[in-house]
Amino acid sequence: MFSSFLRYLLIGLVLIPSLALAAGPAGPSFLTGTTEGHPIDIVLAYVQSNSDSLGLSAADLDGLRVEHYQTEQTGITHVRLIQRLGDIDVFHGDILANVASDGSIINLHNRFVTDLAGRAGSAAAEISAVEGVEAAALHLGLTVSETITVETQSRDAELVTVLSEGGISRRKIPTQLVWSIGKTANLAWNMSIYETESDHWWSLRVDAATGEVIEKNDWVVHDRFDRSGHGGGVELAPSAGLAKTAVSGFTSAYLVYPWPDESPHHTTPAPPADGRLLEEDPENFASPYGWHDTSGSPGAEYTTTQGNNVDAQKSGAEADCGAALDCSFALDLTVEPTVGSNVDAAIANLFYWNNLVHDVWYRYGFDEASGNFQFNNYGNGGAPYDAVIANAQASGNCNANFGTPSDGGAPTMNMYTCDIASPSRDGDLDNGVIAHEYGHGISNRLTGGSSVSCLNNS
Numbered sequence: 001m002f003s004s005f006l007r008y009l010l011i012g013l014v015l016i017p018s019l020a021l022a023a024g025p026a027g028p029s030f031l032t033g034t035t036e037g038h039p040i041d042i043v044l045a046y047v048q049s050n051s052d053s054l055g056l057s058a059a060d061l062d063g064l065r066v067e068h069y070q071t072e073q074t075g076i077t078h079v080r081l082i083q084r085l086g087d088i089d090v091f092h093g094d095i096l097a098n099v100a101s102d103g104s105i106i107n108l109h110n111r112f113v114t115d116l117a118g119r120a121g122s123a124a125a126e127i128s129a130v131e132g133v134e135a136a137a138l139h140l141g142l143t144v145s146e147t148i149t150v151e152t153q154s155r156d157a158e159l160v161t162v163l164s165e166g167g168i169s170r171r172k173i174p175t176q177l178v179w180s181i182g183k184t185a186n187l188a189w190n191m192s193i194y195e196t197e198s199d200h201w202w203s204l205r206v207d208a209a210t211g212e213v214i215e216k217n218d219w220v221v222h223d224r225f226d227r228s229g230h231g232g233g234v235e236l237a238p239s240a241g242l243a244k245t246a247v248s249g250f251t252s253a254y255l256v257y258p259w260p261d262e263s264p265h266h267t268t269p270a271p272p273a274d275g276r277l278l279e280e281d282p283e284n285f286a287s288p289y290g291w292h293d294t295s296g297s298p299g300a301e302y303t304t305t306q307g308n309n310v311d312a313q314k315s316g317a318e319a320d321c322g323a324a325l326d327c328s329f330a331l332d333l334t335v336e337p338t339v340g341s342n343v344d345a346a347i348a349n350l351f352y353w354n355n356l357v358h359d360v361w362y363r364y365g366f367d368e369a370s371g372n373f374q375f376n377n378y379g380n381g382g383a384p385y386d387a388v389i390a391n392a393q394a395s396g397n398c399n400a401n402f403g404t405p406s407d408g409g410a411p412t413m414n415m416y417t418c419d420i421a422s423p424s425r426d427g428d429l430d431n432g433v434i435a436h437e438y439g440h441g442i443s444n445r446l447t448g449g450s451s452v453s454c455l456n457n458s
Helices: 002-008 039-049 129-140 342-363 431-446
Strands: 065-071 076-085 088-099 105-110 150-153 161-163 173-181 185-194 201-207 213-218 220-224 253-256 277-280 310-313 388-391 399-403 412-415
Touching (some): 039 088, 088 185, 129 161, 129 201, 220 431, 253 342, 310 342, 412 431
Parallel strands (some): 088 173
Antiparallel strands (some): 065 076, 088 105, 185 201, 201 213
8 A cells, every 4th residue: 555655645745765765784874884883883984984085084073063863663763963163063064964773874974164264254143133134135025024033042152042923934044053054154144035025935045244144044845736737647446335424432533535535536426526535543652642642642623624743724724523523524626616615625635644754654664763844752852843744725826835834843835725626626626746846845855865955945
């Protein structure tokens, strides 16, 4: 079942060793053979003994910071060495290594900066975090309509600062000092601004001396689906006889287009007939307290389409499934998606599929420690409070997008309707699009460390 499921995500997902490799003995393409010791020590020893070939001096390696986690399903430990100067991180200055369970280094990617100290400018910021955000707003053409104030600020060298929204961002604006690398190493304010009037979530580096925007990239990946892609689907056997009406004995139920149906146009009977099925208690060990939990104890915290893995809604309003958690809503495919109970039916399908993709990819190693999307991590590592915010029937046409901040920041999925037919099609009922968008979030979280900027464009 799960191997076939992968076809939904491959366009949006970049597979890396945490998902794609087994943890067996050293293979012929591994960087090293079997080695005893902790994976961090193994990687540090390799880097130090190969510093010349890596183009690094002892000074370049001094004061580095280490992050690591292990993927239980593969036994692979993922080690990230972060280059620092004056207790300040180098943005994208890291060494990423994957270590098998027998101590073999599978691969290593070096982004440390050679002669960092010799290339670095002043280690003192000449503009404040607020001034840096104001400079970024000017660069982006945004009008600061409210005074930007400091809400919190650390006392360390990086001055990790949280600023108010200023009328330019949907969320608080996090900033901190980093070294930004070009021909020289410049001290810069690293920040993110989630625009209030568009689907852009900018990650920017602003020179801490001049206020110049050194670089920026958009955390939101945009897709466009402006024509039907349902001409070559796999023929599926009829699913008549499966329950579509309320039944007794379930803990939760969802009237949706379930796996393996990709959309209404892949069901039997075909539209305008309602080809949905009632899925009862579909959660697995990846969601041990069910899909409506956030506390980590028996009993649902929400009777709506909100839970530990996703908050599915339209304009801030979730679909109400009632105390029985029976998320069954009438669907009429002969009228527009935005009419009547069609909205709640779309939200329920969006909720179901976000949870399903979460649970499936948990099996493949996209878990709490690797940076998955959960409000409560149940003590399994990683940063909490980042369940997907999935917006149904958002304000766009024939499009969808996914914005991925770093671990601990809640990502946003925006799904749209599409006027390629009459009535319009609803992306919230197109499971291939939902899985594709979620795949962007997975690949961004797993590629290039915790900065989530590796795969994005300026």
